[in-house]
Amino acid sequence: MAVDELILFIVDDDTPVREALAALLEAEGFKVALFATGTEFLEAIRPNLHGCIVLDIDLPGFTGLEIQRILAERDIDLPIIFLTGIGDVEKARTGFKGGAVDFLEKPVEVGVLIEAVRRGLDLGVRRDVEKAQHSKLEALYSHLTPREKEILVLLARGYSAKQVGRALGISHRTAEIHRARIMEKLGVDSLADLVALAIGIGVR
Structure with missing residues (x-):
């Protein structure tokens, strides 16, 4: 899969944080898409999009964990990196059970975030390849x-x-x-x- 097909979705209601993350990650060569609310993100996301999500866990309206659950219900398997301003062990446990790649506390160190994003994108590519292989096998089986x-x-x-x-x-x-x-x-x-x-x- 071409790198330019991978999108890093940033969902955070804090405008300065959202824009700072975008500037930082774009400078590292990542293609980003910004969303201020969970509703806005859920309206835009489609099953055929590829990449990973940097997701604020304490969003107003739909919380990060609720978005994770909704994506699973829609069979959208984009890896998620959760961000939070307040450490919460129970939320982290729930997020990891749902398949989150990482759970990072703000303000996150640049190197830690970039490493997590790269792992998330790599995982997303592997999942996409596995899905394509499985679809091919099912087609042969049919x-x-x-x-x-x-x-x-x-x-x-x-x-x-x-x-x-x-x-x-x-x-x-x-x-x-x-x-x-x-x-x-x-x-x-x-x-x-x-x-x-x-x-x-x-x-x-």
Whole structure:
């Protein structure tokens, strides 16, 4: 993914803080988008956007933790770095349980913030790659026939072709032919890769 596709979303109701963060991070080469309220941010955010969020936890209206929950409900998986003016262990615990990258107390050290942002962006890229790979696998899986899907479940459980044949009342040779077709459709060359792919898709 190109760097210019990554956006650092800064959500903070304190205008001087928001603008200072933007100036600092833009000077480091990051592309930023600024929001003063959670409502403004939630209206603008879309599932196809990539990057990470620097999010004030004590926003008026929607709090940072509420925004985290809403994003999860919308299946928007952007990494979050929380900022707070007052240390709060319970809020930090809740944020981390929700998948936050970090929880930084204002005024945050420049080096600490930049390092957290880089980790957040790297994590976002990895998540995007994993989602794309999973979508590709699901697309391949959708081309299997119902019988092939049934056989794939058994193969993922460690069944041999002979055991598959016995379980489904088909010949050993027929089970082998089905297995070969499944491997061809899914683009794998070994049974081990087939089982790993099945598990990755969620076949059990």
